[in-house]
Amino acid sequence: MIASDFVLELCNVYYSGQVEQISCMQRLFGGIKTGVILKDVSMTVYSGEVMAVLGSKGSGKKALLDVISRRVQGPTRGQILLNNQPLSLSVFHQRCGYVTHKCDLIPGLTVEQVLYYTPTKLAGYLKKSKVKQVMADLALSQVAGRCTEYLTKSEYRRLMIGIQLIKDPVVLLLDEPTWDLNPLNTYLVISILSNAAKKYGTAIILTMEKPRSDVFPFLERVLYLCLGDVVYTGGTRQMLEYFNAIGFPCPQLENPLMYYLCLSTVDRRSRERFIESNHQIATLVEKFKMEGGIYRKASIGNHVMDLGPGGKIPLLLGKPSHLQVGWTLYSRLMTATLSFKKSGIKQTCLRLFSLPLFYFMLWLIYKDMKNFQHTFITRSGLLLNVLAGAYFIGIINCIILFPRYRTRYFQESQEGLYGGTLFLTTYNMMSIPFSFFSTAIASAIIFPLLGSFEDIMEYFYFTLILWACYIFSEQQTMAILMIVKDYLSAAIFSIYITCICVTLSSGILRSMKGLQDWLFYLTYATQARYASAFLHRQTFLNPILHEALPYNETKNCSNMNLLDASALSATDPYCRYPNGQAFLTERYSRDPTDVIFSGILDFDLNLGVTLAFALGMLIFNLFLYIIPLPAFVKAKFRE
Structure with missing residues (x-):
């Protein structure tokens, strides 16, 4: 394990927000139903580690990532610290990354172009080298010239991860990175994330709904959530020791990740099972609050925390200039448009x-x-x-x-x-x-x-x-x-x-x-x-x-010399307009005494106002x- 310099801590975090999906009209008229989504969540993760946040649907997994990334709008309490310093929104933007469940990339760009045209402080040769390195780390080098719309699900997910890795984050959040992937690609994505965490010294936090047993060796830490409560957080190997000590050993040949996930999930198949599982989970939550502190903060491996004088190191490194970002965006737009x-x-x-x-x-x-x-x-x-x-x-x-x-x-x-x-x-x-x-x-x-x-x-x-x-x-x-x-x-x-x-x-x-x-x-x-x-x-x-x-070719209207189109129509229904000016008078003049070129048909006025x-x-x-x-x-x- 490499020496690490960063640690992310959550201390007694509470979050209240929307607890059900409603329409925009309901929001406008005050129909929002809110509740406590995260309840007293505490966790610790170090650089070079991969932490899996596990829980059933509605347990608060995504809400936890949104709280860490400062994307939530509801009230929050507690502390989110990066190296003992508050993790503000500006710090997160500069030093952290977030891979959302769904990301819409611009079609027409290749994998290499998507990575190269991601706004960062790097430019020129350094950025090209970084792009090639990230593609190699994510097993994307063989599809570097392929357009994003022709990527497989696994390649697309790895490209989404690469967009964040190109910015060298010290903390990387991922929302369901293995969703809808087959077992082989799930294993590939998790193993790549584990290697990236160790290579770049990045603390990786990812959510999973159905963890497989073959990803167990790649997870240094795990956090179990049930309706916003923490059932367990700490090392994956220490997890077996903890649950065994409190009387819930994992049966042989069972997937421990999935076994304890089921243990942390409310059983809704019947009223009796609902009450029993609810009571059991409440007991597990209280027991971990009393006995789990040592597991939450325990350092996995040989971490050497060198935080510098006073236990702090600079977190804000500055952002690329507006000119640099603007040129990157413009180049990306032109490349996508002029692509063959x-x-x-x-x-x-x-x-x-x-x-x-x-x-x-x-x-x-x-x-x-x-x-x-x-x-x-x-x-x-x-x-x-x-x-x-x-x-x-x-x-x-x-x-x-x-x-x-x-x-x-x-x-x-x-x-x-x-x-x-x-x-x-x-x-x-x-x-x-x-x-x-x-x-x-x-x-x-x-x-x-x-x-x-x-x-x-x-x-x-x-x-x-x-x-x-x-x-x-x-x-x-x-x-x-x-x-x-x-x-x-x-x-x-x-x-x-x-x-x-x-x-x-x-x-x-x-x-x-x-x-x-x-x-x-x-x-x-x-x-x-x-x-x-x-x-x-x-x-x-x-x-x-x-x-x-x-x-027409046989009837001539050369004797017309009036400008009043209505009078002409009355005298000769075949010859209505003596010239173009008469037509304009009929269409635009509201008063027969108006001067035709004044007001509405003024050349300079119409040209200037249109522009x-x-x-x-x-x-x-x-x-x-x-x-x-x-x-x-x-x-x-x-x-």
Whole structure:
């Protein structure tokens, strides 16, 4: 056994919290049922040791790990000490690790890339060497180039362990690391953890519900819990001596871990057995409180505790800088997106080609558009599809691509690696350039139907407007995904909001003069109003539409010289619009005396406000992800 420098102690820890699963609505209206989950728990574990926390479902195993990691929200009492110093949240984040039961890794990354892009203070050659060492220790070297979505359960669990080991923790907590693994892989995972504990000098605490006998040699310590009470904690070999001394020897050929687990479990098969087992466990708990102190603190092996002057050594070593973490996150996002694996190709295609493909389909439908009277309505319909396409493709892409990164963020934020602002900043730095290139390509496809490439600035403004709409809808959906876990519900909600805005504010499906006053003034608060007005002005003041267009190939409307579309319709139902300006007047002018280019169709106003909406939503999300949400909301994304 190597010399050890760290010891973790829990002294008389109590914890009260939620004792049953309830819905979010019940939480909001005070329907939380709480109770004491951990009762006077004391334990000790040294560096280089593996401790198994055993107990049936509901015994408090996971709650114990959450208390140690400072993730619980309910009231706690007692002391949690690392080398005789309080284990604060900042100390845990810097010196400890927690492998949760479920961890969602970013698809498209290989095993080696997942480890390399874990934020740590290491960089460059040192980090690459550390990654190779951890992969070798966890028997992952042979799958270093395999994507995470193609790993077996055992390989995935070992990779989750590697993500924490890459940070050199002095204490490592694991919640059910062998759950749903076959016996061979269970043995492999436990043996690897035991070797890692001794090699790195890490104190490992793991929970198990059904321990096998073949893992017994790898466990230096064990803690039995029953409904939050400690039945036994101490060395696994001393456990046999203790239970034998109090009259509960383990029968020969029995798995001692499982035998004493059954002894620590309430028997619910009948009322009589329930009362008898309950009484027996209460007796065991009281007996251990009186006689078990020597077993709890006993040091296993040749531990040499050198805590330095005063019995303390520095615990806080500092965290990587925000710049270093941000660059790691950005590199990870780009690597996952530009990967030549299936997931990477899917992400790249969605980001770059979904909008151009939609606009190409529109081009196929509208490419034979003739310059007759019906082109006014046709062009307005095309603008509706163009505007809706930018909004809805932004929503769909966000719903497909963002949740996986959001979930990983919520899980890593619990480890204190980074916050929401840094996460969104790096994500937008990756996403926004893709959306601009995609919008530019899409605009090049559809713009010839609405304008002319002779004026390159018109094309540039056209691209900017659609890009702003895309970004706004994407950021709007990201804001909804902040509190709505189900991506389908978030998509429906975001699409519903967008449909209302486009319907009422675009002036296409309903003219502005047809709106009631309160609805008209409400449109000032929507981006679709300004984006649609800009696109209509750009389209219908095209030189092609300056003169009266014929009704068809045989009927001419060249004698039209009025701007009042209603008067024209009354005199000649075939020739409704003398020019594009008349069409704009019909759709946007609420008062016939209005000047057409003032107010709602102002060029600079519409361009500036449309871009301001997109920028405002970007900034709003940065602040939204700073706001501390209720624990039960955040917990939904971390399960």
